[in-house]
Amino acid sequence: MRTDPFPNICILLVLASLVALGCMVAGCAGIPGTMPASTTLPTGTINVTPGNSWFAFDLYRCLATDPVHAGENIFFSPYSISSALAITREGARGTTADEIESVLHLPENETIRRAGFAGLDAWLNRGNGNYTLHTANALWAEETYPFLPDYIDVAARWYGANVTNLDFKNKPEGSRETINQWVEERTEDRIRDLLPDGSVNPLTRLVITNAIYFKGTWAEQFDPDRTTDEGFRVAPDETVTVPMMHGDAVYGYTETEALQALEMPYAHESGNGLAMLVLLPKEDNLTAAEEAFDDETVAGLRKSLIQKRVMVFFPKFTLDAEYSLRGTLSAMGMPTAFTDDADLSGMDGTRGLFISNVVHKAFVDVNEEGTEAAAATGVVIAEGVQPELAPVFRADHPFVFLIVEKDTGTILFMGRVVNPEGP
Template identity: 70%
Template sequence: MKRLLISGIGILVLALILAGLAVCGTAPLNTTSVSGESVADDSVAAGNNRFAVDLYRHLAAEPAHAGDNLFFSPYSITSALAITCEGARGTTADEIRSVLHLPENKTLRRAGFAWLDAGLNRGSANYTLRTANALWAEETYSFLPDYTGIAERWYGANVTNFDFINDPEGSRETINRWVEEQTEDKIRDLLPADSIDDLTRLVITNAIYFKGTWVKQFDPAETTEEAFRIAQDETVQVQMMHRTDEDAIYGYTETGTLQVLRMPYAHGNGTELSMLVLLPKEDNLTAAEEVLDVGTLTGIRDSLTDRRVRVVFPKFTLETEYSLPQALAAMGMPTAFTDAANFSGMDGTDMLFISDVVHKAFVDVNEEGTEAAAATAVIIAGGGAVGPETAPVFRADHPFIFLITEKDSGAILFMGRVVNPEGT
C-alpha cells in the first residue's frame, strides 16, 4: 500500500505567455532532426498551448481565486510533467498525456521538447531567455538507467543524488538554491519546509527565466498615477505608462467586444517574443476569456496589423504560487496521485506516486520591458503510503489577460490575468 502525501506547497506562477522557439542551424523552424529524420514539433507546442488554456480556465473557475490575479508558466509545468510521464505506464501515462495534450508518439514528443528547449536556450544579445530541467534522486534508491538516460538525452535533466532520508532539509535547500540560480533569485523557496521527507524518492524540476526590453519603450517621465477599475464601482490608483507618439506602431486588431495589442520585445537575431494583451472593451473579463481557445487565439494573432496605437498600460508586478494536485486531478489525471499510480518506467516497481506538484512564478512589467520567471517541482514519493483611420486608444485601465508569445511557433510560455495591478 502507498500513503498519499498532501503537501500545502504553493506554486508561484508567471503570466500568460505565448512563446515558441527556434533552434540554431539551418533546419526549418517547424522541424528538428532525429536519427536523420525531419520531425515536426507542432504537436508539442500546440499541446502546450491547449494545456495553458485548460489550466487557466480551471484556476479562474476555482472559488479560491475569484477576483485574484493569475500568472503561471504552462511551459514550465508541462516540461516537468513530461519528464514525469516518461516514467509512467498504463492508465497513469494515458491520463498525463491527455491532460498535457502530449503526442503519443514518443519520438515526436521527445524531439519536440528537445527542439523547443534548444530554441529557448540559444541566446541573444538583446534579451535573456533560458530554461533548465533537473532530477534529484534519493541516493539509496535504484532508478532504471533507461529512464534517467531519456531524461538526460531529450530533456537535459541530469541526475543529482541526495540523502533524502537522513538530510531532507539540506537536500531541499540545495534544490531551492538551484532554482534561485536559474531564475536570477526571482523564484525563492520553491520547496517549502518539510516538503521533502524520508519517503521522497525523486524530485523533478524545471526553471524558466526571461528578461527583455520593449522595441517601443515607454518614457518614465510620461508615467502618471491614474485610476484602474477593478470593479464597476471600485478603483485603485496605479502607475500608468503612456506611448502615444507618432512612432507608437503596434500589432493591433479588435472585435465587437475586445481590443488586442501585441507589444514586441527587442530580439536582434534571436527568437521573436512579444506580449499579447486581450483587453475587453467593457469591464467584463469574460469577453477576453471567451477567446481563450487555441484556434481562436491563432486567428486573432494572424489578424493583427501594424498601425499607430495610443497605448496606456499599467506597470505591475505579480507573484503567484500554486499547489496543483487537485487541479490536475480534476483536469483528468487523478491516478498519478494515488496508490494506483504506475511509474514502473522509473524503477521497475509499482510503489511510486506523485505527492505534490508545486509551481511559483514572477513577472515585473515596467517602462523598459519585462522580467519573468517560474519554476515547477514534481515530488515523487514511494513506499507504504496513501476600426476608423484615427489611432485607437488602448487604455488598459481595467482587468485584462496577457500572454508572452513567440512569433513563429506560438508555444505558450507564460499566461495570466491582471485584475488589480496593486495586488500580488
C-alpha cells in the first residue's frame, strides 16, 4: 500500500461504498440495470444495507489493528468486497456458507438477500446528472469446467454478473489480462492490475469480480486560490507540509466531547445524494474517531448534524490502497472457504473448489472540485489441494546459528549475529 503524507489521516471517508450508513432508508426491489431514475428506494435494500455497514466497520477495525498496516493510510470499498463475496456465498453450502453469511452479516433468507443486492445495485446505477456512480459484477469461468446452470443463473439474474468463459488451463496469463482490462474499463482506468502476477493459474476455475466508480463535485466547492501549504501533524512531534483547502459554507455539523463531525455533500439532482462524512478527533489521537466507528454511533452523529456555517480547512490528498484479504477474512470468521474443507458445491455440485484469494484495490482523489473514487474486488476460486502457505523467514534482526554435521549431529560451529556489519 502506498503511504502518502497522511498516515491514519484522522479522516473517515464515507463515500459511494458506504452509502449504507444512512443515506438510504426503505423502498422497492429490482434487477440491476432495470430500474429507471427515481427518488424511491428499491424494496429490499433495507435488508442488506445494515449488514453492509456492519461488515464495513468490522473490516476497518481488522485492518486498522493489523500490525502490517500500522502507520499506514486505509481506504477500501466495503460494498465492492461484500458484493463479490455475496455472489460467492450463492455457491457455498454448509459451514462455508454460514461463515460467509456471518462475516458479511448477510440475510439468511436467500430471497431477501438476493432482492436486497439487486435493488441496491439498481439504485446505485440509476444515474444522476451531477455525479457519476456505477458498479458492476462479472463471472469469469474456466471454459471446460461444468458449473451448475442454477448458480450461473442466480449470479446473472440477481447480481447482474454475466459469465465469460476463459481458457485458464492453457492461457492463465491472457485470462488474467482480460479480467484486469474489464476492471480498468469499469473504473475509468483508476484500478489497474487488480489480479497480480501468479494469482491466476491452470488450477483457477472461477474469478468473481466487482468494480465500483464514483466521481462527484462538492455542492460547495473550495476555491483553489485559497489553497495554501500548511502543516499536518502525523504524530504529536512530527509535522508534514500538505496543500490545505479553505472553505466557508453551510454544512451539516455536530460535535461531542471527543470529536467533531462534518458532512460535506456532493452536488446532486434529487434525493439525499452522496456526502463525505469526516470524523475529526479534537486531539491528535485517532482512537476517538475509531471508537465511534460503528453503525449505531455514526447513525446517531448523522441524526444530530445541524446545518450551520463552518470554517473548513481540509487537506487535498490521493490514496492508492491494495489488500490481499485471505488472512483478514479468515481471522474475521470465514476460514473454511480458504481450505480443503470448503464447500462451494452450489457452484459445481462437488467439494473440489476453494477460494485461493480475495484481492481488493481502491483509489481516491480529493481536491477543490470534488472527489473521484474507485475500487475493485476479485474472488479467485481454484480446484485441487490447497497449498500450504509458505512461511516467511526474514532475518532482519539478531539471530543465533549453528553449523552442524548432519550424519552425527555434531555441532561444529555456533554463534549469534547482532550486527552483520560489526566485528
